[in-house]
Amino acid sequence: MVISRRNLINIAGVAALAAPFVARARHAHAAGRVAVVGGGFGGATTARFLAQAGHAVTLVERDNLFVTCPFSNTVIGGFATINDISFGYDSLGAAGVTVVQGEAARAEDGKLTLNSGDVIAYDRLVLSPGIDMRYDALPGYDLAASQIMPHAWKAGAQTELLWAQLEAMEDGGVVAIVAPDNPFRCPPGPYERASLIAHYLTQHKPRSKVMILDSKDAFSKRPLFEEAWAALYPDMIEWVPMSMGGRVISVNAQDKALETDFTTINADVANIIPPQKAGAIAAAAGVADATGWCPVNPETFESTLVPGIHVLGDACLAGAMPKSAFSANAQGKAAAAAIDRILRGETPQSPKLINTCYSLAAPDYGFTVAGVYQPEGETLAEVADSGGISPLGAPRETRVAEAAYARNWYATITREVFG
Amino acid sequence: MHRSVTFFFLIMFLAGAPVATGLAQEAPAGAASCGGCHGSQAGSPLSLAGLSAADIVQAMTDFSSGARHGTIMGRIAPGFSEAELTAIAEWLKGSEK
Numbered sequence: 329m330v331i332s333r334r335n336l337i338n339i340a341g342v343a344a345l346a347a348p349f350v351a352r353a354r355h356a357h358a359a360g361r362v363a364v365v366g367g368g369f370g371g372a373t374t375a376r377f378l379a380q381a382g383h384a385v386t387l388v389e390r391d392n393l394f395v396t397c398p399f400s401n402t403v404i405g406g407f408a409t410i411n412d413i414s415f416g417y418d419s420l421g422a423a424g425v426t427v428v429q430g431e432a433a434r435a436e437d438g439k440l441t442l443n444s445g446d447v448i449a450y451d452r453l454v455l456s457p458g459i460d461m462r463y464d465a466l467p468g469y470d471l472a473a474s475q476i477m478p479h480a481w482k483a484g485a486q487t488e489l490l491w492a493q494l495e496a497m498e499d500g501g502v503v504a505i506v507a508p509d510n511p512f513r514c515p516p517g518p519y520e521r522a523s524l525i526a527h528y529l530t531q532h533k534p535r536s537k538v539m540i541l542d543s544k545d546a547f548s549k550r551p552l553f554e555e556a557w558a559a560l561y562p563d564m565i566e567w568v569p570m571s572m573g574g575r576v577i578s579v580n581a582q583d584k585a586l587e588t589d590f591t592t593i594n595a596d597v598a599n600i601i602p603p604q605k606a607g608a609i610a611a612a613a614g615v616a617d618a619t620g621w622c623p624v625n626p627e628t629f630e631s632t633l634v635p636g637i638h639v640l641g642d643a644c645l646a647g648a649m650p651k652s653a654f655s656a657n658a659q660g661k662a663a664a665a666a667i668d669r670i671l672r673g674e675t676p677q678s679p680k681l682i683n684t685c686y687s688l689a690a691p692d693y694g695f696t697v698a699g700v701y702q703p704e705g706e707t708l709a710e711v712a713d714s715g716g717i718s719p720l721g722a723p724r725e726t727r728v729a730e731a732a733y734a735r736n737w738y739a740t741i742t743r744e745v746f747g
Numbered sequence: 748m749h750r751s752v753t754f755f756f757l758i759m760f761l762a763g764a765p766v767a768t769g770l771a772q773e774a775p776a777g778a779a780s781c782g783g784c785h786g787s788q789a790g791s792p793l794s795l796a797g798l799s800a801a802d803i804v805q806a807m808t809d810f811s812s813g814a815r816h817g818t819i820m821g822r823i824a825p826g827f828s829e830a831e832l833t834a835i836a837e838w839l840k841g842s843e844k
Contacts, residue, residue, distance in 0.1 A: 654783045661779035668773075680777035680831070682823060684784060696819050700777070700826025714826030718818065730818050736792035737784050744787050 359383050360671035363440045363450035365432045365609050367394055369653040370456030370641030372420060372745045373660030374667075379424040381668045386426045386448050388440070389417065391484075394746065397514060398653045399738050400483035404491050405524030406532075407691055413483060419747020432457075435613040435637065452667050455615060455622070456641040456656065457607025458482070459513050462620065465603040466506075466579060473581035477598040480521075481513060493597045494525060499533035501596030504586055506576045507542045508603045511621070513642045513651045515548035516687045516697065518601055519567075523553065523689040526561040539593070540567045541586060542574040548650070549687060549697055549717050556689035556727075576600075606643035613637060621645045626703035628666035628676050629659055638663050647708030649701050655683045657741055678703055680711075686734035693724075694731030774842075775834035777827055787842075795839055803836035804829075 360383050364375045367389030375387040394415045402408035417427045430442040435455075440448045461479055463470045469477070480490040494503065503525055507518040522538050529536040538561075546569075547553075557565045568574035573590035580587075584598045605611075605620025615622045615631040622639040624631055626647060629638045640646075640663050641656035649655045658681045666676035681701045688694050699715035701708045718730060785793050795803060809815035810824035827835070 657783050658780040661774070661782070665773055665779065677773070678776060680780075680827070682777065682780035682783065682826075684819060684823070698819050698822045700823060702776075711826040714822060714824075716822050726818060733784075733793070733818060740786040740791040740793060741783050743791065744782055 360451040360667075361449060362386070362452045362454060362667060362671075363388065363448045364454040364456065365440070366456035366458060366607065366641070367391075367417060367420070367427070368456060368458050368641060368656065369396075369741070369745055370458075370656035370660045371454060372417075373657050374454050374456065374638075374640065374664045375425045376420060376423050376745070377661055377664035378667060381664070383668070383671065384426075385424070386428055386450075387417070387420060388428050388430055388432050388442065388448070390429070390431045392416065392429055395483040395487065396653065396738075396742065397481070397483045397517070398741075400480070400487045401517070401521045401524045402688065402691075403483075403487050404480065404494065404521060405691075406491065406495070406528040410484070410488055415742060415746035417746070423747070432609040433612065435609070438636070451636075451671060453613075453637045454663065454667070455607075455610055455613060455637060455639045455643060456660070457609045457643050459604040459642050459651075460607050462603045462605050466576065466600070468579040468581065469600055469602050473579065474600070476581040477579065477584060477600045479601050480599060481517075481601050481604070490597070490599055494528060497533065497536070497596050500535040501533065501537075502593075503529070503536065503538045503597045504584075504593060504595035504599065505538065505540045506579075506586060506598070506600045506602075507540055507544070507547070508601055509543040511645075511651060512601070512604050514685075515650050515652075516553075516685055518542075519547055519549070519553045520687040520689070521599070522565050522567075523556060523561070523687075526557070526564045527690050529564065530561055536564070538565045539595075540565070540574075541576050541588060541593070542567065542569050543576070545569040545571050548685075549695060551720050552695045552717055553687075553689065555720060556693060556695075560690055560693065604642075606639070610639065610643050615639050616643075619645070626706065626708045627678055628670070629663040630666075632706075638667060647701070647704075648699065648710045649681065649683055649708050650685065650697075650699075652683055652685050653741065654685060654737075655681070657745060658682055681708065684737070686730065686737055688731055688734060689727075690731075692731045693727040694729075694734045695727060696730055775831065775838050777831060778835040778838045781835065781839065785839075800833075800836040800840045803839060804832050807832045807836075
């Protein structure tokens with residue numbers, strides 16, 4: 329349902345009245361109008377916290393259900409369903425956020441225009457649009473090709489398509505995962521995916537292979553993944569780094585043929601994770617730079633290109649912080665606090681942010697990378713002597729414990745964001 | 748935040764007087780991130796509800812020094828000073844609901 333402009337204003341008014349009394353009395357003098365684009369971990373978090381602070385918040389989201397990228401590899405590994413990772417927006421509405429289903433087209437002069445033609449006026453705009461695939465970056469890989477060789481890097485139909493292909497593949501097949509160069513969404517994701525596909529294949533199609541064709545020579549949590557692969561899936565997963573000819577330079581969707589610097593590989597299932605950029609509204613609003621990503625002030629996540637617009641989550645350039653759901657959630661809360669202060673004419677306090685990324689190498693085998701970040705000059709830098717990956721050579725109980733914590737983390741963060 | 752200060756702000760809110768912060772109690776640097784695993788609501792699987800502020804500071808100090816072993820907190824705790832940990836712990840307890 330798309331809410332018309334007039335209804336929207338009425339609904340925003342009702343939402344403000346419906347806010348808890350104490351919150352309303354506390355903030356009545358300070359309420360600002362905030363528009364948020366994107367109902368993922370970054371945008372939904374910011375919207376929820378700003379509404380809690382008493383501001384009139386409108387969240388614009390294209391879909392009525394959010395399917396999380398975190399844990400989407402458990403669907404591709406065959407031990408969870410898409411319903412397990414799908415969330416609606418009713419709870420955000422109940423929290424006082426006006427949720428508008430629609431697609432943002434452009435933003436200028438304090439007005440956000442949707443594709444429908446509806447206009448939302450704002451004092452502050454938050455863009456958390458996630459990523460778009462760069463369909464111009466890898467010759468042969470366009471939107472049509474993604475229906476044959478799914479990226480599955482936005483969870484939903486693409487996730488189900490990749491899983492269906494794996495389920496239909498015959499034993500002895502080759503699954504190729506094409507991994508992009510940095511930066512991209514979820515740095516450990518391709519390698520977790522290889523692990524969980526291998527988990528499925530080991531049980532059901534043990535003569536099959538998983539090949540990772542990589543456009544780089546290093547990857548997140550590499551020693552932990554390699555330790556897990558040797559223990560769990562000996563000889564099933566092959567990682568081909570760029571220096572060994574792993575970089576795919578063009579693809580042919582009809583034959584599932586992947587051309588590298590040295591050779592052509594024919595895959596039975598091809599998962600192409602192409603280079604990415606900030607979601608389209610970022611470029612339309614003028615906050616994306618030549619890299620396709622969005623430079624921001626590390627204190628407030630306000631765009632350094634367009635004042636009054638904050639960009640967070642995967643779309644922004646957050647220095648040392650990886651593009652993860654945890655990062656987006658932490659940035660959403662920091663941005664909400666900064667915007668709240670700005671709207672009340674105060675100076676934002678300098679934030680400190682945490683990231684934690686869990687990866688599963690099997691349903692009961694998990695490990696992490698963690699980091700603590702703070703503004704340093706124009707960027708976010710990791711705090712010295714903190715952070716890092718789970719210990720190598722740890723006993724199996726540690727991996728079992730981290731797999732359990734991974735599920736706890738997922739339950740907690742999705743509850744905090746989506747209710 | 749000390750209980751007396753919290754109480755003072757509560758009185759201010761109920762009286763409808765303008766106050767300095769729009770968020771109930773603005774999180775000190777780093778504190779809001781904790782909710783990513785420990786939850787902003789009670790009843791989260793890794794909820795800190797059963798711990799006092801002093802317990803939290805002690806745990807973080809021990810994780811930081813290596814006196815206590817965990818899976819991940821030993822990598823996160825060293826990113827914070829004692830003053831930051833104290834502020835975070837007191838905020839976490841003050842914002843429980």
